[in-house]
Amino acid sequence: MTTENQVEYALDKPVDFVIVGSGSAGGILAKELSTGGFSVVVLEQGPFREAKDFSHDEFDVFMMSELSGGAAHPDNQTFRDDESKVAEIQRTQGPAPAMYAPGVGGASVHFSANFWRLREIDFNERSVLGAISGTNFADWPITYDELEPYYTKVDWEIGVSGAPGPFDSPRSKPFPVPPLPIKSSGALLEKGAKALGLHAQAAPMAILSKPHNGRPACINCGYCMGFGCEVGAKSSTLAAMIPQAQASGNCEIRANCAVYELATGTNGKMSEVLYIDPQGNQRAQQARAVIVAANGAETPRLLLNSANAAHPDGLANSSGFVGRNLMYNSHANLSCTFEHPLNDYKGVQCTRIVHDYYESDPARGFYGGGGFDARPFLHATPIMYALLGQPPGTKQWGTEFKDQLAHNFNHQMTISCGATSLPLDRNNITIDPTLKDPWGRPSLRVTYRDHDDDLATARFLQSVAEEVVDAAGAIQQWSHEVEPQRGGPHLLGTCRLGNDPQTSVVDRYHRSHDISNLFICDGSSMVTSGRGQPTMTIMALAFRAAEHIAAAARANEI
């Protein structure tokens, strides 16, 4: 319905909630609170696309970055790997320092939809392993058992395909729909893993294998990673939550509206949200409470940009933890070819994963753990394959190159390893001292350098992957050396949950320690990074936060 039939709220009458951001967290909060009877205005800085706007046009989507904010970092975000340096706009290829997706549904629209739950160990790992010096490694203020009902809510309400794996933490209800059909990459991963005594399991994916909740099953078109799903089988909040929020009659979604400041009133509490509307006018929406769900980079930027006389270091920042502890998850990849065709461009990205090295093992000599999967990765579509999917060091033109292109596309796959990142003071989101974005808002500045243990974990997983694909019968394999990351789409930890107001930004219910009617819920809430697939957890946190925020509102405690 996009926006033509939705409710419209006046700017100068306080709505119950303004939610900044409509992605994995914001979309769920909007649905839960609006269907719960509260008036909600969602401010989304990107456009309101519909399923019919999603194309298979690789040039438009990847080369012109249609779904991730337009070509070449227009928001002028800057990067440095050390705080002694001046941060600069990244002109080289590669992901933006803080890669995210403006638009209703956020990155859940174009993500690959890997949907790993965290495990029990993720929530109390600090207690189990002990402190790690020089880091902010900490336990979560909640346990897996407390979050489990909300993981299950995500499974059923958002829609997750899968089957239980040998290492999964307990689940209270089975998956609503079975795993998606296995692909050759999955079969090969399973074969190689088995040969090494490892355990491949069906990949949990937020893509429907069967019709569910009135939405259709996947048609295996292969346009998942980086693309929106034109049939609505991918379980984005755009497909699964936004329609219900709008149908409630209590939710107004304002797209192409860029929030630049959260304003506090004379009582010190949040009073209104200032934004620039699609026509370029400055607007102010009054609200009883504000929920920031703008992603792990935009959320801290907004809080820091909202500094005022009463909050000179930014809102909710008495701890100084707003923007700190940015975690990208560490990553490694390995590509390989096989004798027979895989045709891995068809179907969803991942059908099998390996979690044998999920837990940290002191015997390895460094902290960290992770998992890996087999997939076409960025080589599922022809242009990206031609540009990024070739073995390094081979000639990139001529007859041999053309023959290699022609042969490998259907014979190739990639092992993608995702792993832990430690929370560090030095890795953070701050405000760039000089640059502004096209709306005039001071730009994001990212400072990041992977911890040595995170790099070691990624290298370790890559070396395991080498053995796995060897055992699976790979003819040729190649990898890119694991190097410190200079950007990424996982933006975690920058407004962490915690019981201690000195070392966290929000309490265990996502209420800011400093301002009682300011809530924060998105990737920034995560205390540790998990093992590389954070969206399932972000969504579970949002369902849980919504329940507690609604209860507080009903009790007049916001």
Add this chain to the structure above:
Amino acid sequence: MGNSGALAGSSLLRISVPAALALAETACTARDEAHAYQTLTSAEARELDAISARILPTTDTPGAREAGVVYFFDTVLGDQFAGQLGGFRALMGQFLGGIEGRFAGAKMFSDLNETDQDAYLTDHDKTPFFGMLHAFTMMGFFAMSSYGGNKDNIGWKLIGFDGRGAAQPPFGYYDAQYMQGERDDD
């Protein structure tokens, strides 16, 4: 051009093949009837065609020339990459400028025989111009044909990409084998 992509994508579920073909046919017809370039000069187009034909040469299968990548360049350098046209032209000038001093009697890349073309490219395949043209050639060879290149889906056919936009398992050899194994176990 964003619109044409959205159009093709939105229709892929039900009428994907006819819609994609219609788009491709429109693009091809337009190209065959009018060779006038919108952005490039004929001389520039001739050189870019010659260089890209060495990046993806015509062998026993069609290459960049048959795919019409130069028409893709003409499209996007006047639209999505218009901001890069000036820089691209300057780099192309530098690239071509070295030919005269290296090969007697030649001024342009297209004046050279294939052996000399490859020798010249070998010396220049680390330059920014080559990097740009290489990327453009890959895009022109593999982007939807509505952008002017990838004529008759030549690029897709070369690598075995069916472009149908939907599939049923088994997708490849190893999953078929896996499913067979599961059936044998039953």
